[in-house]
Amino acid sequence: MFIGFDPLYFLLLAPAMLLSAWAAWATRSRFAKWSGVANTRGISGAQAARYILDRSGLESVRVVPSRGVLSDHYDPRAREVRLSEPVYYDQSVSSLAVAAHEVGHAIQHRDRYTPLVLRNLAVPLASLGSNLSFLVIFVGFLLSMTQLVWAGVILFSAVVAFQIITLPVELDASRRAKIALSELGLVTSPSEREGVSKVLGAAAMTYVGAALSSALTLLYYLIRLGVFSDARDRR
Ligand SMILES: [Zn+2]
Secondary structure (H helix, E strand, C coil), rough: CCCCCCHHHHHHHHHHHHCCCCCCCCHHHHHHHHHHCCCCCCHHHHHHHHHHHHHCCCCCEEEEEECCCEEEECCCCCCCCEEEEEHCCCHHHHHHHHHHHHHHHHHHHCCCEEEEEEEEHHHHHHHHHHHHHHHHHHHHHHHHCCCHHHHHHHHHHHHHHHHHHHHHHHHHHHHHHHHHHHHHCCCCHHHHHHHHHEEEEHHHHHHHHHHHHHHHHHHHHHHHCCCCCCHHCCC
């Protein structure tokens, strides 16, 4: 039974923590670097988003500015692409990359892209799991109630499933973004294309880091529950 500091936990989680730290740093620094590079077409993120949406039959999806750095997202209920102010207004390579990525989610929504549908179905259970699982597991270990620990671990596995299904959703949005930017002629030079890839690649790694962290945390719980030990080793 474990409560408190456990070196095994840090040993298992170390690679995921390093990856997450690197990805967070790379996302910010690459975004900042390519925010300083003007795109050749001289268009803002808002204009790029509008242009791609209109050519994808999504004239009814709105593009609106939102507050906060890197707060960009697509809201499927409101059918709005919300872009942080630098992305919305600036005529940079970063703006193009992020705006096109968010439009990629709107196109996934239009196409009922299967991983997106699955992810949306998993949201309620995953948010319950992320709020409750740790508490349930902690109390279960404290009271030595194995069934309660298992209930918490099952709740937590919903979080892991959600983060894993998020990966194809995010990678596909970036893939669609790069195709749209090239095909519609919004990105023309090799260096702009490289900038778009760098900005989107770092952002994708943050999702990989998060999914890896929770998958390894699940593995840790299972090891501590003795799932992988021989029956004769158990005490
Ligand atoms: Zn995304």
